[in-house]
Amino acid sequence: MPQAAGRTEAAERILEAAKHLFAREGYGSVSIRDIAEAAGVSKANIFHHFASKEELYLETLRRSCEAARALLEAFREEHPCPAHQLRSFFRDDLRQASDDTDGSLLLIAEGFNAGPQRARALVEEVFGADFRRFTQVLAAGQSSEGPWRTDIDPAVVATLMIAANTFFISHREVLRQLPGVDFADDPERYADHVVDILLDGIRKEA
Amino acid sequence: MPQAAGRTEAAERILEAAKHLFAREGYGSVSIRDIAEAAGVSKANIFHHFASKEELYLETLRRSCEAARALLEAFREEHPCPAHQLRSFFRDDLRQASDDTDGSLLLIAEGFNAGPQRARALVEEVFGADFRRFTQVLAAGQSSEGPWRTDIDPAVVATLMIAANTFFISHREVLRQLPGVDFADDPERYADHVVDILLDGIRKEA
DNA sequence: GTCTATATGGAGATAGAC
DNA sequence: GTCTATCTCCATATAGAC
Numbered sequence: 458m459p460q461a462a463g464r465t466e467a468a469e470r471i472l473e474a475a476k477h478l479f480a481r482e483g484y485g486s487v488s489i490r491d492i493a494e495a496a497g498v499s500k501a502n503i504f505h506h507f508a509s510k511e512e513l514y515l516e517t518l519r520r521s522c523e524a525a526r527a528l529l530e531a532f533r534e535e536h537p538c539p540a541h542q543l544r545s546f547f548r549d550d551l552r553q554a555s556d557d558t559d560g561s562l563l564l565i566a567e568g569f570n571a572g573p574q575r576a577r578a579l580v581e582e583v584f585g586a587d588f589r590r591f592t593q594v595l596a597a598g599q600s601s602e603g604p605w606r607t608d609i610d611p612a613v614v615a616t617l618m619i620a621a622n623t624f625f626i627s628h629r630e631v632l633r634q635l636p637g638v639d640f641a642d643d644p645e646r647y648a649d650h651v652v653d654i655l656l657d658g659i660r661k662e663a
Numbered sequence: 664m665p666q667a668a669g670r671t672e673a674a675e676r677i678l679e680a681a682k683h684l685f686a687r688e689g690y691g692s693v694s695i696r697d698i699a700e701a702a703g704v705s706k707a708n709i710f711h712h713f714a715s716k717e718e719l720y721l722e723t724l725r726r727s728c729e730a731a732r733a734l735l736e737a738f739r740e741e742h743p744c745p746a747h748q749l750r751s752f753f754r755d756d757l758r759q760a761s762d763d764t765d766g767s768l769l770l771i772a773e774g775f776n777a778g779p780q781r782a783r784a785l786v787e788e789v790f791g792a793d794f795r796r797f798t799q800v801l802a803a804g805q806s807s808e809g810p811w812r813t814d815i816d817p818a819v820v821a822t823l824m825i826a827a828n829t830f831f832i833s834h835r836e837v838l839r840q841l842p843g844v845d846f847a848d849d850p851e852r853y854a855d856h857v858v859d860i861l862l863d864g865i866r867k868e869a
Numbered sequence: 870g871t872c873t874a875t876a877t878g879g880a881g882a883t884a885g886a887c
Numbered sequence: 888g889t890c891t892a893t894c895t896c897c898a899t900a901t902a903g904a905c
Contacts, residue, residue, distance in 0.1 A: 485691030568837045576836035605865045612843040613856040620830030630782035631774045637818040650819040658864030659811045
């Protein structure tokens with residue numbers, strides 16, 4: 458029962474196991490033996506399907522990129538009110554990341570301290586689309602007669618949202634341990650809180 | 664010329680090299696040989712000073728924790744206005760992280776997808792103190808007659824600030840590649856933009 | 870304290886039978 | 888396509904001379 462990209466069923470299991478292990482342990486800490494055991498195949502079988510460990514890793518990365526993009530497309534939904542749009546976008550963003558935690562961790566880890574080449578590729582493949590989505594709705598809200606201040610840099614707000622998402626996904630357990638945090642397992646509540654703050658700030662209306 | 668904790672000069676060089684490599688490449692991808700070459704000593708010498716690779720890693724981690732805490736203490740400075748305090752705290756936070764990028768990367772990577780044990784230790788050693796600093800100034804600003812809204816959860820704001828810091832440090836190169844981002848190499852400008860948004864939000868004053 | 874030399878195991882990868 | 892058996896190399900770690 459071959460899968461999507463013409464992969465055999467075993468190859469799929471290998472990719473699944475590899476993705477999970479790479480995401481959780483990191484490339485260097487995962488051995489082919491680990492992956493073989495998790496996937497229920499022999500080591501040699503992995504090299505039959507993939508040229509090298511590096512190639513296997515890159516394939517999991519490619520798939521996670523594709524999945525992220527596909528989910529992003531799926532969530533697209535327009536709404537006239539910019540504030541509503543921002544909230545809906547950010548909720549989607551967190552939901553997508555939560556729906557594919559391993560894939561998200563893989564992408565975040567890949568961007569972690571990456572060099573220019575890898576960072577550029579990542580931005581082109583995933584972060585950039587997300588970022589643009591945010592800056593576009595922000596720019597819309599700032600257009601003439603829009604409801605938002607024009608002295609705020611949309612890039613900063615978009616960065617803040619991506620940072621909020623990234624931290625929530627990659628440091629979940631740290632979040633759980635922080636005193637007074639009761640939203641570590643409720644992405645939607647977290648998302649709403651964050652958007653509330655971004656919209657109106659913490660200062661009282663004069 | 665022995666250093667602080669009674670370490671010999673070579674042990675210090677080893678720790679320096681290990682910290683840098685672990686921070687940049689990740690534990691699993693760094694070999695004792697790599698560290699030995701970077702430090703200019705033999706492999707055996709490393710095992711003379713440190714019981715194992717794991718122990719060496721843990722020592723770099725301990726030191727980064729200490730350094731982070733020391734820097735945090737050093738920056739402490741009170742100011743009557745909560746908004747000023749928040750800004751000053753967040754600037755300090757980013758400056759501290761920038762001043763010891765390797766140490767910060769080490770701590771962030773350690774928190775990345777950590778299990779409960781490691782996450783708890785990290786929160787007790789570093790993230791917790793930072794988090795508390797933020798929530799305290801927030802709570803102060805929310806006290807009766809304080810200038811801030813009381814319907815905002817201080818924990819969310821603190822999380823947002825730590826997320827903003829973490830992302831800035833660990834995904835710097837991604838930031839550089841994002842379109843319209845001109846603050847990737849200017850922590851203070853980034854910090855000020857972020858605090859401006861947190862204080863007043865992006866919505867126009869009605 | 871520092872080194873060279875070495876032990877031992879596991880890594881990534883290949884050969885070849887089925 | 889899948890396996891067992893094997894190759895080679897490099898990993899962590901130790902022994903022992905200086």
